[in-house]
Amino acid sequence: MTDLAIIITIGIGTYLLRLSFIGILGDRTMPDWAMVPLRFVAPAVLAALVAPAVLLKDGVVDLSPATNPRALAALVALLIAWKTKNVGAVIVAGMAVVWLLQAFL
Amino acid sequence: MPESRANRRTGASDGARAVAPLLVGVIPFGLVFGIVAAGSTVGSLLGGSTSVIIFAGAAQLATLQLIDAGIAGAVVIATALVINSRHLMYSAALAPHFQEFPTIARFTLPYVLTDQAFAVSIVRYGEVTDPVYKQWYFTGAALTLWITWQISTVVGIVLGAQVPASWSLDFAIPLVFLVLLVPSIKSRPDLIAAVVGGGVAIAAAGAPYGLGLMIGAVSGVIAGVVAQRVMR
Structure with missing residues (x-):
């Protein structure tokens, strides 16, 4: 196809x-x-899209900021999304955390 | 000015004004989508054209991700349609109001139906009765979103061509889904649907044919239904 x-x-x-x-x-x-x-389609589908993308690294769950910075960044983004519902702020903050962790760890 | 034309104009401008605050969420989403399309295997042209052909952001992003991962076409289609199945619910809620519209409007307006256009229209429809006003209110809201989505997609594609891979911009995809996820959780059954959906999607990440997302989503929906029944 x-x-x-x-x-x-x-x-x-x-x-x-x-x-x-x-x-x-x-x-x-x-x-x-x-x-x-x-x-329930929206919460179920969106969580199924987010969770593997941020918590899995090479097929296994990895929560370490050093090897999988996305997990911690997603947690920060989740808190900001919950408090502000501001898409731009969430993307900027999430990306910033990933960049910082990548640069220093 | 005849009354119906006045209602047409106020309807359209009221609808456009009602969605204006929501554009703050739509524009970055569209930019991210355009950037993703520019970097995808399907390419900018075909990837970007999904904004016109599909016009449903979450499904568009998932479609390009699954095609990039080499998933079979039938699974990509099924997954995208599961994501968009919530439109059945919107269609059912809007149908009694749209029955009063001309036939041509009943068949063209659903193309521009979105979460946001639905949300503002269904609220307004509880306050007004004039079908001309209702038709143009929806049109004004939905077309404002459509135009914004197309422009932000194109801008994203242009930006995407200059962004190096080392910026990890693909991480913006789950971030966008996260922003959509949070307000979709309004009750405890919603939360259970999300936790089970996410958990099963992780457990099923290695499932054959790229069915993991679908298995997770369907499990989450079932968990939500069961939770609602138990808690009632």
């Missing part, structure tokens, strides 16, 4: 998800068993 075909398929699929009730299913209400799981 070419990259273009993958991307176009995702684009069409995403459009259909957005169109679903508005354009096709109309006023029909979604049953609870279908609606309730969707509420």
Whole structure:
């Protein structure tokens, strides 16, 4: 499958998800068993994207600031995200911690 | 001026104004995405074009990451659509309001549906009744986000071409997801969904076909549903 075909398929699929009730299913209400799981998609997916990216180093969990500075940087970023919800501040702070640890450890 | 045209104009400008504060979050996200696209194996042109073709930031980032990792196309598609499945929920909530719109609007506006456009519109729809105003409120909000996203993607691509790999800018990807994650946790079941989703994704990181992300996400969703049922 070419990259273009993958991307176009995702684009069409995403459009259909957005169109679903508005354009096709109309006023029909979604049953609870279908609606309730969707509420948890955002926290579950986002955590599944973040956790391996910051805690794993070469396939194993590594929390040492010396060998995996991303774990500590992510913790700092998490605190800032929690307090400020400011995307720019979180990115700058997280990157700064990684750079500092890389430079000094 | 006929009343409906006045409602059209105030609707569009009210919608645009309502999302303006949210652009502070959208712009850095778009810049990071553009930088990632510039450095990805699919390249700036195709990577950047996902901003038009897919127009969903988290799914776009995950798509490029998975393609870069050499994951099979079917898994990349399934993962991206799981990430975007939350749009079913938005579509269901907006449908009663959109039924009053002209057919052409009902089929074109969903293309620009986003978390942010949904959030501001659904709040406003609780306060107003005029369908013309509602249609243009959504249009103003959603198009403002669309244009901002396209511009920040392009700027990011231009910046990305000059950033050396030693800056570890790929770390900005999980940082962006982190900023989105924090406000998505509003209850204890949400927190359980996140902890299980992240934990299982780590445990399943070595899963074949790059299914680890999907296994983690689905486990997290199930944990959230169970937690909500138990705690009720």
